Amino acid sequence: MILDNKLNITDQIELSKAEERLSKQKAKEMFDSGEIAKVKVDTFEGLAFIHAYLFDEIYDFAGKIRTENMAKGDFQFAPLMYLEPSLEHIDALPQSDFDEIIEKYVEMNIAHPFREGNGRTTRIWLDLILKKEIRQVVDWNQVNKEEYLSAM
Ligand SMILES: Nc1ncnc2c1ncn2[C@@H]1O[C@H](COP(=O)(O)OP(=O)(O)OP(=O)(O)O)[C@@H](O)[C@H]1O
Ligand SMILES: [Mg+2]
Incomplete structure (x- = not known):
């Protein structure tokens, strides 16, 4: 099943390529334009701003919370009924040192708010x-993707 998209692409490989190219281009633009500097970045609101910025030209759900339950591998992300409360909880988590920030990141990965x-x-x-x-x-260039996924 391929996701409905604003580019009217029906082939998964073609969609993945277009999505990668566009989202990278938009990420660079978000920093170059200084737009990201205007946003309060450390809450779900900031995360949703980034998602909307990266994916708005591709998906209707850009910046919006998912409406279905999701799993990857054998891991089930936050069930829909707990998603919004868990985002509120994550917003309030402390972030004063490296360990706290990573813990907050891991919690956000478990929430997995977007489709x-x-x-x-x-x-x-x-x-x-x-x-x-x-x-x-x-420096994400130094992070091996398999090791990263295994850590997550
Ligand atoms: N089995 C798993 N358990 C926990 N988290 C996982 C698992 N598999 C993937 N993830 C997390 O989900 C992310 C992928 O989610 P999603 O496909 O929505 O994002 P993406 O931006 O499209 O992909 P990618 O991170 O590969 O660029 C991974 O980067 C990782 O953080
Ligand atoms: Mg993906």
């Missing part, structure tokens, strides 16, 4: 919090 694009959006969100709180960011 698609959670990884890309939440990695940017993580970096913005790290930068704000401890003046460091992740």
Whole structure:
């Protein structure tokens, strides 16, 4: 099953390629334009802003909470009925050091608020919090994808 999209693409490989290209382009534009500097980044509101910015040209659900239950591998993300309360809980989590920030990131991964694009959006969100709180960011080029997924 392929996701309905604004590009009217019906082939999954073609959609994945277009999505990757567009979301990367939009991510760069979000930083270059200074738009991201105007947003309060460390809450779900900031995360939704990033998601909307990256995916608005591709999906109607850009920036919007998913409306179905989701799993990846054998891991079930937050059930729909607990999603909004869990986002409120995550907003209030502390973020004063590296461990707290990573814990907040992991909780947001478990919430998995969007139908698609959670990884890309939440990695940017993580970096913005790290930068704000401890003046460091992740060099994602040094992160092996399999090890990252296994850690998540
Ligand atoms: N088995 C799993 N258990 C927990 N989290 C997982 C699992 N598989 C994937 N994830 C998380 O979900 C993210 C992928 O979610 P989604 O497909 O919505 O995001 P994406 O941006 O499209 O993908 P990607 O992160 O691969 O670029 C991964 O980056 C990882 O953080
Ligand atoms: Mg994906």
